[in-house]
Amino acid sequence: MSEKKSFYITTTLPYVNAEPHIGFAYELIVADVVVRYRESLGEEVFFNTGTDEHGQKIFNAAEKAGENVESYVEHYAQEFKKLKELLCLSDSLNFIRTTDERHIKAAQKLWQRCKKDIYEKEFEGLYCVGCERFLVQRDMADDKCVIHHTKPQLLKEKNWFFKFSKYEKDLLKYLENPDVITPDWRRKEAVNFVKEGLEDFSISREKGRLSWGVPVPGDETQVMYVWFDALTSYISTLGWPDNEEGNFKKFWENGYTLQLAGKDQIRFQSLMWQAMLMSAGIKKTDQIFYHGFINSGGQKMSKSLGNVISPYELEKKYGTDATRYLLLRHVHPTEDTDVTRERLDEWYNSGLANGLGNLVSRILTMAEKYAVSTVDTIESGALLPKSHYIDNFNFNEYMEHIWKLIQAADKEIQEKEPYKKYKTDPHIATKIVSELCTHLYEIALWLGPIMPDTSEKIKNYLYNPKKEKPENLFPRLNA
RNA sequence: GCCGGCGUAGUUCAAUGGUAGAACAGAGGACUCAUAAGCCUCAAACAAUGGUCCGAUUCCAUUCGCCGGCACCA
Numbered sequence: 001m002s003e004k005k006s007f008y009i010t011t012t013l014p015y016v017n018a019e020p021h022i023g024f025a026y027e028l029i030v031a032d033v034v035v036r037y038r039e040s041l042g043e044e045v046f047f048n049t050g051t052d053e054h055g056q057k058i059f060n061a062a063e064k065a066g067e068n069v070e071s072y073v074e075h076y077a078q079e080f081k082k083l084k085e086l087l088c089l090s091d092s093l094n095f096i097r098t099t100d101e102r103h104i105k106a107a108q109k110l111w112q113r114c115k116k117d118i119y120e121k122e123f124e125g126l127y128c129v130g131c132e133r134f135l136v137q138r139d140m141a142d143d144k145c146v147i148h149h150t151k152p153q154l155l156k157e158k159n160w161f162f163k164f165s166k167y168e169k170d171l172l173k174y175l176e177n178p179d180v181i182t183p184d185w186r187r188k189e190a191v192n193f194v195k196e197g198l199e200d201f202s203i204s205r206e207k208g209r210l211s212w213g214v215p216v217p218g219d220e221t222q223v224m225y226v227w228f229d230a231l232t233s234y235i236s237t238l239g240w241p242d243n244e245e246g247n248f249k250k251f252w253e254n255g256y257t258l259q260l261a262g263k264d265q266i267r268f269q270s271l272m273w274q275a276m277l278m279s280a281g282i283k284k285t286d287q288i289f290y291h292g293f294i295n296s297g298g299q300k301m302s303k304s305l306g307n308v309i310s311p312y313e314l315e316k317k318y319g320t321d322a323t324r325y326l327l328l329r330h331v332h333p334t335e336d337t338d339v340t341r342e343r344l345d346e347w348y349n350s351g352l353a354n355g356l357g358n359l360v361s362r363i364l365t366m367a368e369k370y371a372v373s374t375v376d377t378i379e380s381g382a383l384l385p386k387s388h389y390i391d392n393f394n395f396n397e398y399m400e401h402i403w404k405l406i407q408a409a410d411k412e413i414q415e416k417e418p419y420k421k422y423k424t425d426p427h428i429a430t431k432i433v434s435e436l437c438t439h440l441y442e443i444a445l446w447l448g449p450i451m452p453d454t455s456e457k458i459k460n461y462l463y464n465p466k467k468e469k470p471e472n473l474f475p476r477l478n479a
Numbered sequence: 480g481c482c483g484g485c486g487u488a489g490u491u492c493a494a495u496g497g498u499a500g501a502a503c504a505g506a507g508g509a510c511u512c513a514u515a516a517g518c519c520u521c522a523a524a525c526a527a528u529g530g531u532c533c534g535a536u537u538c539c540a541u542u543c544g545c546c547g548g549c550a551c552c553a
Binding site: 012013014015017052055057134164185186188189192193196198199201202203225226227230261262263264265266267268271272292293330332335336337338343346347349350351353354355357358359360361362363364365366369396397400403407410411413414415417418419420422433472473474475476 | 481482483484485490491492493501502503504510511512513514515516517518519546547548549550551552553
């Protein structure tokens with residue numbers, strides 16, 4: 001009995017208080033490449049993303065927008081769902097919202113499963129009346145709220161706390177396995193966090209102060225703090241706990257689980273979430289990959305600086321596959337990368353217009369003119385892509401490999417000169433172009449996970465018996 | 480302050496204890512199937528100092544410079 005390997009992958013769930021960020025688009029694209037690659041190897045894949053919709057910030061953002069919170073989060077959830085089309089994500093994508101009924105039930109169930117590690121304690125914090133919330137250090141300057149310039153008051157309230165400190169040893173043990181965090185130096189960072197000591201953290205808020213959250217089971221006065229709620233989504237999307245025998249068992253317990261997250265997420269994903277899983281007696285995550293950030297002009301993207309580059313803008317200017325190309329080829333998987341519009345244009349022209357697009361154009365033009373029959377030669381010659389690059393998140397190198405194939409094909413045309421030979425010996429010219437078509441097919445196969453649409457287009461052209469020359473795949477941008 | 484990372488051609492990155500690779504940008508050349516694209520050639524770099532070593536860009540130390548994280552921030 002041969003059973004398919006099952007593979008689970010999830011992004012983090014973005015908070016819906018702003019438009020989708022290019023960094024999140026990158027995370028989705030990375031996930032999608034892994035998904036398409038794994039599927040091409042015949043594995044069964046569960047691909048998850050979603051939206052995190054509870055919490056004070058969202059409640060405030062809705063108020064500010066003059067909307068009720070339900071319709072506000074609904075609007076944003078749809079915005080994020082649109083990314084699927086925008087970025088050409090695999091059809092198999094699952095989408096979980098933390099306001100989904102099944103998720104709310106799961107969060108409450110997980111709470112109960114962790115009950116032995118949850119206790120009541122006085123929470124003391126600096127509360128800003130203007131913000132209607134407790135402030136953290138970064139919200140303050142000179143002991144005053146940075147927004148309202150007023151002194152916050154010291155307030156106490158009863159909260160539920162999670163015994164995070166209890167799991168220091170278990171977490172260190174978990175972190176001994178080099179596979180659990182990629183890249184490895186982030187794992188060392190996580191180990192250091194634990195060694196510095198963990199404090200129990202509050203996992204609930206008083207309802208009177210914040211009502212927009214999942215009710216704490218057995219305590220009418222409290223709602224869950226967003227973290228506890230949101231992290232549960234990674235398993236609620238699998239039908240846990242109602243359907244423990246189904247997808248949860250197949251993908252989480254018996255499959256390989258991979259989470260993707262930004263580099264600022266270590267504490268939450270690799271420590272808090274893992275401690276929660278330990279407490280609940282659920283299998284821990286097999287691997288978490290932390291990517292870097294995308295900056296612009298040497299600085300973080302921010303509206304006030306006016307250097308924000310949005311996924312919408314990229315798609316509109318370059319198209320979906322080109323957007324995927326630009327991010328995967330040029331964004332460093334684990335380090336921060338600086339991106340500017342000028343650089344994007346350069347990358348587009350050199351890689352896609354001059355490189356891939358031009359190659360497709362010149363080969364297919366000859367195939368059309370010389371009436372080359374390609375269909376029969378394609379299958380035999382092309383090699384199926386199998387590469388450790390994607391397993392190791394080395395997308396740049398995977399791309400380098402493809403572009404070397406492109407260059408080799410360009411070189412071959414130059415050296416064998418089929419366009420010249422056609423005038424004297426059409427038979428040989430036809431044979432050369434036929435070989436080139438095979439190379440092109442191979443390139444299309446490699447492009448499959450990266451640029452699915454382009455890959456299909458090229459294959460279709462090659463199979464097109466009429467050999468009609470297609471339109472330019474990537475028209476050159478002129479400055 | 481603590482922890483971590485980084486400093487390689489104009490730019491973005493790579494590798495390596497023993498001639499430092501590439502891509503983009505730049506200069507020149509021959510061609511024409513192609514999106515004035517492609518091909519060939521050229522020019523261009525190991526932050527500084529000290530140490531270990533037969534030999535260091537690579538290991539160690541120091542200095543200078545840059546960046547990130549340091550918890551309830553999604």
